[in-house]
Amino acid sequence: MADKEVVVGKTVDGRLLVFFEQSGTSSYSSGGFDITIGSLKEIETVVYVGNNYGYRTEAAEAQERISNNKFTLPVHYYGYACPSAPACVTGWEVSSGTDLSHVTFYGLVIGI
DSSP states (O other), X not given: OOSEEEEEEEOTTSOEEEEEEEEOOSSOOTTOEEEEOTTOSOEEEXXXXXXXXXXXXXXXXXXXTEETTEEEEOOEEOOOOOSSXXXXXXXXXXXXXXXXXXXXXXXXXXXX
C-alpha cells in the first residue's frame, strides 16, 4: 500500500478521490514500480502523478498500467535531444537498479 493515503473527496457518482504519497524503490526495475492504493478496490483514473526530485512522471503512462487497485509508474529523467537528433525526445527511463528511495512520489487517483 502507499505510504500515505487520504480520501479527499467523492465524485457525484460516489467514486473516491484519493491523494497518495509513496517512497521510491531502492532498486528501480525497467518499466516502473507498483503503487497500490489500499483505500480502493479498483483504480479507474490516475489523475496526476509527481515527485519531489524532478523526475518526469506522467499520469497517462500510469493510466495504461492499472490493474485493480494498483498501477505501475514509469520514471524518466528529463532531457532533450533536439534538433540534431533524428527525432526530438523528452526524456529517457531511469536505469534499472537506480536507487529512488530518497524520492517521494505523490498524486491523485479516482476509483471505487
